[in-house]
Amino acid sequence: MACGNGENASGFPVSGQVGNPFTYRGKITNPGHVFGRGVEARRAVRGSSLGGSVLLTGPPRIGKSSLLALIHHRLTTGIQGLDRPVARPAVRFVDIDRLADDQALISAVAAPYGMAVSSPGELLQCVSNSVGELDLYLCIDEYQEILEPRFSNYLARFLRSLSQEPGFNMIVSVDQYKLLALRDDPRLPYCLNVFDSISVSVLEREHVVNLVETMLQRRPVTFSGEQINEICDITGCHPFKVQVACFHLYNELQVRGAGPWRELYETQVRECLETHQPPDILDEVIRALELSLRKAFGAHRPTVEKEVCDQMEVILRAAGFAVEREGPQFEFAVRGFRPDFSLGEKGLAIEVKLCDSEAKLKRIVEQMGADVTAYGKKFPQRLFVVYDANGSIADVPRLVNDFEKIPGVKVHVCKH
Numbered sequence: 001m002a003c004g005n006g007e008n009a010s011g012f013p014v015s016g017q018v019g020n021p022f023t024y025r026g027k028i029t030n031p032g033h034v035f036g037r038g039v040e041a042r043r044a045v046r047g048s049s050l051g052g053s054v055l056l057t058g059p060p061r062i063g064k065s066s067l068l069a070l071i072h073h074r075l076t077t078g079i080q081g082l083d084r085p086v087a088r089p090a091v092r093f094v095d096i097d098r099l100a101d102d103q104a105l106i107s108a109v110a111a112p113y114g115m116a117v118s119s120p121g122e123l124l125q126c127v128s129n130s131v132g133e134l135d136l137y138l139c140i141d142e143y144q145e146i147l148e149p150r151f152s153n154y155l156a157r158f159l160r161s162l163s164q165e166p167g168f169n170m171i172v173s174v175d176q177y178k179l180l181a182l183r184d185d186p187r188l189p190y191c192l193n194v195f196d197s198i199s200v201s202v203l204e205r206e207h208v209v210n211l212v213e214t215m216l217q218r219r220p221v222t223f224s225g226e227q228i229n230e231i232c233d234i235t236g237c238h239p240f241k242v243q244v245a246c247f248h249l250y251n252e253l254q255v256r257g258a259g260p261w262r263e264l265y266e267t268q269v270r271e272c273l274e275t276h277q278p279p280d281i282l283d284e285v286i287r288a289l290e291l292s293l294r295k296a297f298g299a300h301r302p303t304v305e306k307e308v309c310d311q312m313e314v315i316l317r318a319a320g321f322a323v324e325r326e327g328p329q330f331e332f333a334v335r336g337f338r339p340d341f342s343l344g345e346k347g348l349a350i351e352v353k354l355c356d357s358e359a360k361l362k363r364i365v366e367q368m369g370a371d372v373t374a375y376g377k378k379f380p381q382r383l384f385v386v387y388d389a390n391g392s393i394a395d396v397p398r399l400v401n402d403f404e405k406i407p408g409v410k411v412h413v414c415k416h
Contacts, residue, residue, distance in 0.1 A: 026065070031073045035208075036203040055174060058200030071171055092108065092136065102152050113136075124165070127165050179320060202239070203239055208237050209232075223249065234265070289412060294414055326338055326340060346381065347380045349383070350383045351368070353385070353387070355389065361399075380408050381408045388416060393413055
């Protein structure tokens with residue numbers, strides 16, 4: 001949470017005579033105002049200082065940029081917990097969202113070396129020549145912006161090459177809803193497979209309490225324990241939502257005529273986050289399978305469903321989906337059911353079918369008809385993946401359309 005008064009570019013009004021300490025100002029650069037991120041910061045500092053590259057990923061406005069700024073601060077003020085000697089350290093924070101093109105990024109990265117470079121090759125040579133003399137820690141915010149047209153296809157490959165050079169360490173932040181696109185974009189093969197991934201999630205309740213009490217020090221307003229607990233409950237301890245709720249509660253207590261804080265909170269969150277809605281989970285899973293499932297088999301034609309499930313598990317986990325295999329088991333009308341995969345937190349069940357004959361296709365349709373009702377008891381979203389091993393499904397729309405008229409149901413046919 002950032003303190004301050006004045007004009008606010010993010011839609012928050014600025015409260016009256018006494019500055020509201022919860023005024024939104026983008027990423028928090030004061031390390032004393034970043035709460036509940038010590039574990040992630042220590043892990044990132046240690047991972048990068050030992051020669052690795054680190055990926056911070058999480059949903060929009062969860063605090064990735066603020067965490068990256070905290071990591072930058074800790075690296076700048078002193079590398080902690082090293083198991084190896086280091087050369088002269090240099091730390092650089094780069095927000096890709098503010099850069100115009102490849103050359104702007106190259107110049108920003110080259111600055112600590114004290115050299116003017118005009119090409120990726122010159123920068124790579126500069127890094128190689130500085131091994132043992134300079135260890136660069138490059139903190140890159142909004143890394144997914146390398147997909148934007150203003151940057152060349154070569155840029156991500158080049159950054160990946162740099163990340164493997166001795167003395168060159170990267171810590172990057174990526175919106176989790178854009179992570180799959182970044183990983184699977186054909187222009188950027190394997191650009192993130194050298195990174196240690198750290199998930200940035202909501203805060204613990206005790207951190208929210210500490211945050212509120214710290215920000216209200218020397219202020220004319222205090223929040224009761226009951227009010228703080230209510231903030232935790234309605235926000236789920238999501239950092240940005242906590243900030244919005246605290247901002248409006250502070251105003252209600254301090255500024256005459258500010259209005260009811262809960263109503264203003266709901267409006268503010270809806271307006272600020274409506275452009276950051278997560279993509280449909282069914283579409284994201286299908287996209288991952290479209291990109292990789294058929295390719296995974298090559299010339300081999302699967303003969304049992306387990307082969308398809310095995311490949312799907314690898315693909316889904318690599319894409320960042322924490323799927324449960326063959327579970328959970330539940331009962332429906334005295335019969336037990338257990339999906340091939342599930343994402344419990346998303347309410348999604350995935351059932352896999354292997355079709356290798358027209359007769360098998362008829363049995364599959366009967367099974368899907370039973371499953372769609374049973375799974376609907378426990379999972380609001382259901383995905384059927386049908387692998388057509390030998391072209392037995394001649395009319396895909398006919399198979400798909402009737403099932404997809406049911407809310408929350410999709411069918412993906414993968415042809416060998």
